[in-house]
Structures are given as C-alpha cells and as structure tokens.
Amino acid sequence: MAQKPSIPKGTRDFNPEQVARRNYIFNTIKQSFETFGFQPIETPSFENSETLMGKYGDEGDRLIFKILNSGDFLSKVENGIYESKDSQKITPKISEKALRYDLTVPFARYVVQHQNEIEFPFKRYQIQPVWRADRPQKGRFREFYQCDADVVGSNSLWQEVEFIQLYDTVFTALKLEGVIIKINNRKVLSGIAEVIGAQDKLIDFTIALDKLDKIGEEKVKEEMLGKGISEDGIAKLRPLFSLSGSFESQIESLKTILSSSKEGKQGIEELEFVSKAIKDLGLQTAKLQLDVTLARGLNYYTGAIFEVAAPEGVDMGSIGGGGRYDDLTGIFGLKDVSGIGISFGLDRIYLVLEELDLFPETVMNNIEVLFINFGEREALYSLKAIKRLRQKDIAAELYPDDAKMKKQMNYANKRNIPFVVLVGEKELNSQVFTLKNMKSGEQFELSLDQLISYLK
C-alpha cells in the first residue's frame, strides 16, 4: 500500500522560490564575509558524541540528536546495564555520533585539530545546517542554518569594530535599513554584580536583568530578591534601570556606578574604544546602541556582547548576535586563544525581508524563454537555437512534448516565463523565430541573431 508522504515535524521542504530567496540572503552574507577577509570552512554534519556532549549544559545535551550505531548495536551493551532499561545510561553504549548542535563547538574542534595548518589570527565563516530536538513552534525548527563569522587568535578590540561594520554592511546590502546593533560588555556586568555585592550570583543577576524589557523593573527586582541579592544591592541598581539617552551619556552614568570596580572600568574603556571608532568610521544604515541589560549565553562571553534587532516597527526577536569569548578552544586542549564571533539568524531575516517586501524581484532564477513544441522537426530546429541561447547564458527550454498549444502556453504562464518562441512550418522554412511577449501579448518575427540580442 502506498504511504502517505510526510516529513518529520520541525523540518521543512523548500520550493524553488524559497531556495532562491534563501540563497539571496546566504550569498549577500557570504560576499560581505569575503570582502571582510573571512574564509569558509565546512565541518561534518555529525561529530563524535564526546565532542558535543557536555558543551551546551544539560538542556543542550538532551536536545542533541544522537545517531544509532550500525549493525548489531545491542550486542555491545553489557547485560547489567541493558537490564536497567535506562535510556540515559544506554544511550552512550548504542550511539557514538551526534548531529551538530551549533557551529561554534565544531569550529573550536576544527581549530585545535588543524592548529598547525592555520595562520592566526584565523578569520573563518561557516554557513551550514544544525539540528536540535527542540519542541517545534512558530519560527523554531529542528533543522536550521547558522551563518557564523569568527576570528580566533587576536584580542584586538579592532575586531569588535570590524564586526559592527560587518553587520552594518550585510544589512545595508540586504536593504534592511535601520537595524539596531546592541552592544554590552561582560566586564561591565561583572562590575555591576561586584558593586552590589553579588559576584557569586552573576549569572542569576544577569538572567534577571536581561528580562527588564519583557517584565519590567518591579518583576526584575522581585526575581533578584528571590535569588538572594540584597535589597541594598538592588537599590544601587536604580540608576541602571533608568539608563537611557546617548551612548556617551549612558557611559557617563556607568562610570559613576562602577567607579569602585576595576573590572567594570575596564569594560567601560572597551565600550568607549569601540563606540569612538564606530563614530569616526560611521555606519551606513545601522544604529549602535549600548544596552546594559544585554547578557546572552553569559557563561560563554568574556568581553563584548552583541545582539541585532530588526528595524523599529518590526516585531521579531533578535536577527543576529555574538560576542567575545576568551577560551573557547580550551575545552579541546588549546589554551589562551581569544576569539570573537557573530552570527546571522537566517530564518528570522527571511521573515523580516518578506514582511517588508525587500526581496528583489529578480531573485528567482527563472528561464527567460520557452520554445513551444510543434513536432519533431520543429523541436530539433528549436533545440539548435536553444543551444546558442544557453551559450550566451540565456536560460531557455523546449516544452518536451508536442502537446496542445493551450497546455504549453498554460505551462509558460504558470511558471511565469516572460517569453515564448513559436516555431511552425512557416518559421522553419524561412529560418526565423516568432517571439511572443507573455505580458504584453506582442509578437515579433526574428532571426536567431536578433533573438539572441533581444533576449540578452
């Protein structure tokens, strides 16, 4: 019996138009990456489980897709363990490989494994799918692409400046004007935690602070209290909640708040360096904003933290993010390699461009002309012309069967093909082609050379 075809939940088929639109975004990002000096690498879709497990926290470990060993995989499971019927215990015995969960850990693994072939600083980009066994929901998939650019082997702050320029360049090229690049610095967050006496609660503190936008000042304070941060400490935060105004004026407030924290002051210095350079260099269409509540995966970042928001008026979470991490490759045994990287959220960028109608009309690589098929002799004559057209990079095809004219014209219409060529007895005898404009309905009789130059 025939199966009713379907695909696993959280995955997608992409039709030709969707592929073309996705490639438009990928190609724009790639081209910017390359003018900025980033080079592409690719890593395998699956890694050894030990490369991935334990790198994303318990939640991450659960969301990693594991691949079943081949052959009689159960024969390697000791009876004692087998009898427990404990999925968690048995998993490592029957699965040695797992699908990539992100591009960052495989990149760290790549850098360590190939360290002798790499010139540092190493600027790489990587655009590949990743897989997560997350509960699918609107805009969240089990298979999706990540587009990452990272530099490892340099702790120069010019990299921060470059990445902001890169975001500006990509979104300007995509005609998505007015995106907001938010920046923060882990050292500023550490400084604040120090000042309010909550160093040991830095993560709880930043998780709460990060929610300021969503739940408001009162709820954030409640959460902090609940996590054991003192009333006194929270009181010192008051100026923080009302931080607003220009980059510079916020920096000035921070300087007051953090005057007693060495680390905090260092963070401020870094932010000032970046902000000053960006002011000098200018941004094409993006805006740079300081956002002291920005935390993103904090146990990971050690310096700058970035996040990009869609232009005002578009309701869509972050469309990009990143930051500096000081010891990514340490987990694989290569110490003291500072890195910084950013990533672009393809699926969300796609939705924003769709909502704002920013995809170019020409993004779909459609054929320019369809030759109507009137029979064997005409078809052969047509294919000779089609061959010449294709050599001039004009996409053309012959309707494969000498079906009814109406059916063939219908096909041209449905596929939005702008021109058809009609070759009957008459055209064949006088070695010409009748070209019909499908929009205007106009028809011309042309020689092959005229046809080529008309369509070019």
Place this chain on the structure above:
Amino acid sequence: MAQKPSIPKGTRDFNPEQVARRNYIFNTIKQSFETFGFQPIETPSFENSETLMGKYGDEGDRLIFKILNSGDFLSKVENGIYESKDSQKITPKISEKALRYDLTVPFARYVVQHQNEIEFPFKRYQIQPVWRADRPQKGRFREFYQCDADVVGSNSLWQEVEFIQLYDTVFTALKLEGVIIKINNRKVLSGIAEVIGAQDKLIDFTIALDKLDKIGEEKVKEEMLGKGISEDGIAKLRPLFSLSGSFESQIESLKTILSSSKEGKQGIEELEFVSKAIKDLGLQTAKLQLDVTLARGLNYYTGAIFEVAAPEGVDMGSIGGGGRYDDLTGIFGLKDVSGIGISFGLDRIYLVLEELDLFPETVMNNIEVLFINFGEREALYSLKAIKRLRQKDIAAELYPDDAKMKKQMNYANKRNIPFVVLVGEKELNSQVFTLKNMKSGEQFELSLDQLISYLK
C-alpha cells in the same frame, strides 16, 4: 582533561581552499542547471524512517543512518521485544527518523506531497549531502554531496537529448574535455535476455554483463553459466561481446541480434532517436558512446541508462550517471509519472580536476590587500580606507594587532595576500598610502582614489 579532537571515520573537514574548489564545481553545475531550466529544491536532512526504509534493498536499509528518538526512548519498547535484545527488531521502536541516503527517494516523496503546487513537467535540481554507513575507503565517504537534476511528468525522448547536452555543457564549462557519455537502454537489455531465453534472469544476466570491462569475456560467461543461463543462450551473445565501432554500426549489429524481440527493437529505436538528435545538435567537447554492457541499478531504470567516464587516460570510476525510470513516485501513491534524471559525482570530479590541474587559480576568494597595523591612529585611518575599498568589492583587512612588522608581513605571505598597505606617521600626515606588491617587492605611494583604481 582536554579531549584529543577528531572526527568520525568517513567524514571530512574542508579547509578554505577545499571549500572554494568545491563551490567552483557546485556553482558551475548550478549555472548550467539553471540555463537548462532546472529549479532548485531542498528537502530535510532526515526523513521519517518509513519514507526511506525498503527503498534501497536490504543492503541499503542497513547502510541508512538511524536517529535515536529523544527523551526516555526505551520506555516505549514493550518488555517482550526488549528482552529479545534483537537490534533489528528494536531499531524501529527507538528510532523514527533516518538521515537521507540519496536525493532520489526524498525527491519522489516531495513530488507526491506537493503535487498540487507543482507545474508538470517539473524540472528540479538538488545539491545536498547524503549519508551512508558504508565502510569508508579511498574516495568513499559516509557523508558526501549528490548533485541531481531530474524531470518528472514527461516521457518525451527530448529529455534524454537534453541531459546529454547538459553533461556536455557542464564538463565543457569545467574545462574537462573529452569525457565519455555512455548510453544504453534497459529495453535493449530486456530484449537480449528474451532472445537468449533468460527473461527471468534479467538481473543476474545484466550484473554479469556489466563486468565485461573488468573481468573479461570468459569470466562473464562462467558467471552466466553459474546463474543458470544456458550454453545455447550464451552462444547467441557472441556478437555482443565483440560489439565495437561507431554508434551506428553497433546499432546495426543489435538490430540483427534483437530482430525477434519487440521490446528490444523499441530500445533500439529510442537509442537511434537520441543518437541522431545529438549528431544534429553536436556536442562541444564530450563524446557519446553506446555501451550495451551498461546496466547500473537496473531494477530502477526502465529506458535510457547513462554513465559518464573521465577523459581517456584518467583512471577514475564513473563521474556521473542516470537514466529514465517510469514509476518512481508510485511508491508514494502517485502512479504513471515518468521521470528521467542524471547526477554528478562531486568528489570524483574534484579529484579529476585536481589531477589534471584544471582548477582556475582565482577560485580561492582571498583578500586583495592587508593593511599593516602600526598603532591606533594609523589603524583608524586604515579602516576608513578599508571601508571604501570594500564598498568597491575589494576584499581588504587590517592586521588586528600592532604586532612586529615581520610577523604581520609573514601573515600576508602565508596567506598569499598579493598586496600590503603601509601607513606610518608620514603617510598619515600627507594622507597617502604606501602600497607594496608582495610578489615583485615594488612600492608606490598612492592617494586613496589611486589606491582604489589600482586595486580594482
């Protein structure tokens, strides 16, 4: 303790040069696909297991990578089955998804699932990785890309003609001249089996015949005898073993051999149609050859069978193949959709281009110019110039740290960057740039506009 990083056997990391070379092949193929009117689709990396299982024979089923269900996957296994500890029985209970094994079955699934959105004939191409749990060996990987173009919904023989033209176009564009496109027809093979009285042994017969090149006439006959094909029947094959000469003269011999088989004669007619059309249209650099021993996955193909061999003198298995199949979508419930498709063997094409030194030198997207970093003021001045260069699509970067000059020049050399720009006190004061050609060692002092036009 730090882990020693490695990747699963049969998988590969690709460094920037390899990615660039692979993309050169992909892009050349894509461009040809599109001028021929093919449109891209993409399907998920994993499918529901029932979509894939049973479609590739028992061997195929074993080579499919299965994905372990998430969560407490063992809780769903009944105790009776669990106690058997039988890997094969338990697999479907703990795994519902599997990695794509080829692009053809997912394509068939796609066509059936989306039949109402598709205009037939549907010309699609697909370039995505597939996974097979095969024993890795030289040139055989567990993750590799397939590049397929197929048309479904037309049984016109012009498609066969088009696909031969497409092969010729792609390999000509890759400068790989002289590839041999071998063609055969399943109906000719059926006719021969009929004539020698071995209809019921068609598969055994063609598997043996297919080995003629490798093991020679005597061993092929032995194998056929062993499979129960009569001495008498094999004797009738004598002219077949010595078939040689031009396409036309081989066709004449086949006509004699197959005079009593209706199906065989139909196959000959089809071959003649295609051969005549290709003769009229001409091929740019490829050669078309009839190869009656060509069988390839026979239970699949119903008409034309294609295989492409590298130019003479290059020892490499087939670099492409395909054929016509009459009922691919039937397995998913859509009957009577004839299809034909071809595929390109990326990894082997890569090896051939490498062996013959056919990769263009410019394939690697390297940066054009590195700005040496002499300190903060100079760096900022440099970044302003770099921003202008990038806007003109000139790939440029600043060395991120004001490291020793020697270290920076070393980096430029190792990365094969053709030019460096030196900006010191002097250049800064007179608003110029010193450009150094890394090959010749020559140096010029240029204004920014001059620098841009020089590098463009």
